[in-house]
Amino acid sequence: MMTGNRRPGPEPNAVPARAGVGLKPPHGSAILGTRPDVGFFEVHAENYMGAGGPPHRLLEAVREVYPLSVHGVGMSIGGAGPLDRDHLARLRAVVERYRPGLVSEHLAWSTHDGAFLNDLLPVPLTEATLERVAGHVGEVQDTLGRQVLIENPSSYLGFAASTIPETDFLGRLAERTGCGLLLDVNNVAVSAANLGYDGHGYLDAFPVEHVGEIHVAGYDEEPEADGGRLLIDAHGSAVRPDVWPLLSHALGLTGPLPVLIEWDNDVPDWDVLHAEAMAADAILAALAVGPRRAGAGHG
Amino acid sequence: MAEPTVMAEPTVMAVFAEVLLDPERPAPPGLVVRPGADPRRRLAVYRNNVAAGLVGALRVGFPVTERIVGETFFRAMAQAFAAGHKPASPLMFEYGSGFPAFVADFPPAESVPYLGGVARIEAARLQAWHAAEAPVLGLPELAERLGGGAGDAILAVRVEPHPAARLVASRHPVAAIWAAHQVPGAPRFDGPWQAEAVLVTRPADEVRLRSLDVAGGAFAAALLAGASVAEAGALALEEDAGFDAGSALVALVDAGAIGKLKGARV
Numbered sequence: 001m002m003t004g005n006r007r008p009g010p011e012p013n014a015v016p017a018r019a020g021v022g023l024k025p026p027h028g029s030a031i032l033g034t035r036p037d038v039g040f041f042e043v044h045a046e047n048y049m050g051a052g053g054p055p056h057r058l059l060e061a062v063r064e065v066y067p068l069s070v071h072g073v074g075m076s077i078g079g080a081g082p083l084d085r086d087h088l089a090r091l092r093a094v095v096e097r098y099r100p101g102l103v104s105e106h107l108a109w110s111t112h113d114g115a116f117l118n119d120l121l122p123v124p125l126t127e128a129t130l131e132r133v134a135g136h137v138g139e140v141q142d143t144l145g146r147q148v149l150i151e152n153p154s155s156y157l158g159f160a161a162s163t164i165p166e167t168d169f170l171g172r173l174a175e176r177t178g179c180g181l182l183l184d185v186n187n188v189a190v191s192a193a194n195l196g197y198d199g200h201g202y203l204d205a206f207p208v209e210h211v212g213e214i215h216v217a218g219y220d221e222e223p224e225a226d227g228g229r230l231l232i233d234a235h236g237s238a239v240r241p242d243v244w245p246l247l248s249h250a251l252g253l254t255g256p257l258p259v260l261i262e263w264d265n266d267v268p269d270w271d272v273l274h275a276e277a278m279a280a281d282a283i284l285a286a287l288a289v290g291p292r293r294a295g296a297g298h299g
Numbered sequence: 300m301a302e303p304t305v306m307a308e309p310t311v312m313a314v315f316a317e318v319l320l321d322p323e324r325p326a327p328p329g330l331v332v333r334p335g336a337d338p339r340r341r342l343a344v345y346r347n348n349v350a351a352g353l354v355g356a357l358r359v360g361f362p363v364t365e366r367i368v369g370e371t372f373f374r375a376m377a378q379a380f381a382a383g384h385k386p387a388s389p390l391m392f393e394y395g396s397g398f399p400a401f402v403a404d405f406p407p408a409e410s411v412p413y414l415g416g417v418a419r420i421e422a423a424r425l426q427a428w429h430a431a432e433a434p435v436l437g438l439p440e441l442a443e444r445l446g447g448g449a450g451d452a453i454l455a456v457r458v459e460p461h462p463a464a465r466l467v468a469s470r471h472p473v474a475a476i477w478a479a480h481q482v483p484g485a486p487r488f489d490g491p492w493q494a495e496a497v498l499v500t501r502p503a504d505e506v507r508l509r510s511l512d513v514a515g516g517a518f519a520a521a522l523l524a525g526a527s528v529a530e531a532g533a534l535a536l537e538e539d540a541g542f543d544a545g546s547a548l549v550a551l552v553d554a555g556a557i558g559k560l561k562g563a564r565v
Binding site for chain 2: 052054056076090113114119133194195196232
């Protein structure tokens with residue numbers, strides 16, 4: 001609950017079904033100086049959990065002009081232990097201060113024995129995991145007083161112990177907790193190549209009715225000993241050519257949604273990043289002109 | 300139906316965590332990859348992500364330290380730190396707070412005795428960047444508070460530091476070395492080799508450094524820790540018989556180190 005003397009934040013503003021980009025401090029002056037036509041900005045929640053300073057000044061200024069999405073990377077929703085209550089309180093403070101239109105987190109774990117490992121680690125997909133993750137998602141939503149979106153992971157391996165297909169797991173999680181889903185189609189490309197399934201088939205099985213946002217990004221590629229491909233979810237380059245058709249396919253299934261360009265490493269000049277957003281906007285615009293039938297986007 | 304070859308689910312994650320953090324451990328059974336791929340290679344991706352993520356956070360926070368020793372040396376030093384120090388929270392900008400002490404005691408860096416001091420400056424800059432917002436005392440307010448120069452009024456003054464203010468004292472000219480390494484390939488620092496204190500502040504939207512001599516550093520350290528101008532000035536006089544506490548206070552205010560004055564108006 002809001003405390004009585006807290007300065008009220010801005011009204012939450014809906015994130016539109018347009019392309020947005022991750023907010024990077026080096027782009028701050030370009031964004032605030034030229035007010036580019038971008039649907040929204042997304043930030044990693046943890047980068048705005050400091051007490052004050054230039055990060056908050058930038059975000060406040062951007063938030064006055066653009067819709068905002070807050071993307072957490074440290075909640076360890078899939079962790080074996082209880083959620084970190086201090087971290088949950090920090091997330092609540094960010095959400096209360098900035099009133100984002102969207103809040104999201106990951107189906108992953110990152111904390112072990114009290115140490116934060118700074119990576120999104122894989123969870124075995126079992127009934128027991130679903131029970132625990134649903135509890136964690138419920139706790140996050142109760143604490144924030146709002147819905148969160150949970151993102152499908154990028155996987156380099158799976159577990160023989162898993163008994164539930166990932167798409168079913170996410171759909172049941174959404175039905176059980178009322179959470180939405182964040183569909184990262186770059187993660188779909190990465191996981192499909194690494195685990196040996198068809199990304200378009202994964203999308204056809206995805207519980208699209210729960211999706212509230214889509215992510216695209218660039219992956220890195222390394223050859224493997226048997227001549228196959230290992231894809232790394234690197235967020236350090238332009239969106240790869242095979243990911244754009246996955247985006248079209250996904251949007252054909254979901255209808256128009258906010259689409260984020262994630263480019264977190266080797267961040268390019270603003271114009272390069274903006275061009276990626278315009279490419280995604282073009283796909284959204286084509287969708288609006290001629291909506292595709294579900295599943296008709298490839299083949 | 301019993302599945303004797305499949306571990307219970309919490310065990311799966313615990314085993315994965317142990318294997319992830321110990322590169323000597325072989326890949327556990329029960330990892331699934333595409334046909335033909337090697338699960339050990341995939342486990343290595345996660346191991347590398349964890350290591351590279353921690354080293355990357357240190358590279359972001361300590362660019363000048365890296366520039367002084369070079370990327371290869373820095374990476375090895377950061378990996379050695381990361382192997383024994385995992386982040387205590389998901390706030391990665393806090394991760395490097397213990398790094399300067401590790402650098403100062405890192406045996407392979409013994410020949411660069413000022414490296415730990417430079418790293419302390421960079422840690423202080425990072426803390427200042429994220430510190431809480433608060434008004435900065437300005438020179439006009441200082442003058443007004445002192446009542447137009449009434450003699451000894453200044454001696455009783457005590458201050459509340461601005462939340463971003465940090466002081467780094469070193470036996471080496473670390474601020475000058477830090478400044479000399481702002482661009483890649485900069486010439487080696489060639490100035491006088493003397494002890495130095497560095498005042499780190501964030502009066503507006505950027506972090507600033509101001510170099511202080513030993514007496515000025517002693518004054519600033521005492522004043523920011525709660526001493527009066529008279530008490531802090533007495534300490535500084537032990538270092539420099541000509542020390543002027545009044546102008547030292549003005550310099551601290553001018554740098555944005557003071558949030559407000561406290562104590563009674565004389």
